Amino acid sequence: MPPVVIALDGPSGSGKSSTARGVASRLGLAYLDTGAMYRAMTWAVLERGVDVEDADAVAAAAAEVVIESGTDPQAPTITADGVDVAGPIREQAVTDAVSQVSRVPAVRERLVALQRLTIAEHADGIVLEGRDIGTVVAPDAPLKLYLVADTAARAARRAAEQGQDEAAHVEATAASLQRRDAIDSSRTTSPLAKADDAVELDTTHLTLDEVVDEVVRLAVKAV
Numbered sequence: 001m002p003p004v005v006i007a008l009d010g011p012s013g014s015g016k017s018s019t020a021r022g023v024a025s026r027l028g029l030a031y032l033d034t035g036a037m038y039r040a041m042t043w044a045v046l047e048r049g050v051d052v053e054d055a056d057a058v059a060a061a062a063a064e065v066v067i068e069s070g071t072d073p074q075a076p077t078i079t080a081d082g083v084d085v086a087g088p089i090r091e092q093a094v095t096d097a098v099s100q101v102s103r104v105p106a107v108r109e110r111l112v113a114l115q116r117l118t119i120a121e122h123a124d125g126i127v128l129e130g131r132d133i134g135t136v137v138a139p140d141a142p143l144k145l146y147l148v149a150d151t152a153a154r155a156a157r158r159a160a161e162q163g164q165d166e167a168a169h170v171e172a173t174a175a176s177l178q179r180r181d182a183i184d185s186s187r188t189t190s191p192l193a194k195a196d197d198a199v200e201l202d203t204t205h206l207t208l209d210e211v212v213d214e215v216v217r218l219a220v221k222a223v
């Protein structure tokens with residue numbers, strides 16, 4: 001039997017991470033945060049002092065970086081060149097640069113290959129979250145979700161996660177999300193897009209539990 005693959009895509013802050021982890025935990029599946037892999041690659045590229053606007057230099061640096069992801073939904077891990085980067089990849093410098101690094105085709109080729117290897121290693125199934133899972137990484141996934149939410153709701157959630165809910169921070173977060181979405185949606189190689197056969201779920205007015213319940217219901221039906 002092929003592995004049960006659940007693909008969760010959508011723009012920044014649409015609730016993918018919490019949902020993917022909740023669904024994987026509930027169904028006893030592995031979990032892969034592909035955004036963390038792009039962030040880890042970005043961290044390593046910045047560490048090497050590379051200008052992220054220089055695609056050739058990014059591609060050359062990325063070829064040397066070793067990214068490893070742990071797939072336990074209760075305690076996911078991420079390393080770059082053996083360094084635990086779970087904290088640093090959430091810093092603003094990485095967030096500001098990640099979309100530039102992610103649009104370099106050589107970066108995507110390497111990380112998509114790793115993601116497919118991870119799928120193959122988890123015969124019991126895996127939940128992957130990202131931007132191109134349903135369209136590129138796992139186009140045969142039996143269940144694909146595309147999560148969306150109002151910009152205001154996405155920014156408020158992100159700011160709350162960061163423990164900073166004052167209006168100016170929420171506004172800056174909204175601008176940062178929109179900037180990343182614009183770059184992610186307009187790049188040539190595997191842009192953020194809804195797969196034709198993905199189910200779109202608007203999480204604006206739903207609690208996390210409601211979203212997880214709905215995805216689990218769809219998963220049980222799909223496999």
Ligand code: C5P
Nearest residue numbers: 012034035038098099102130131132180
């Ligand atoms: O999911 P997260 O917001 O952490 O992703 C960070 C960035 O990584 C995205 O804005 C996007 O540029 C990139 N990304 C991507 N493809 C994926 C996952 C993330 O290009 N599958």
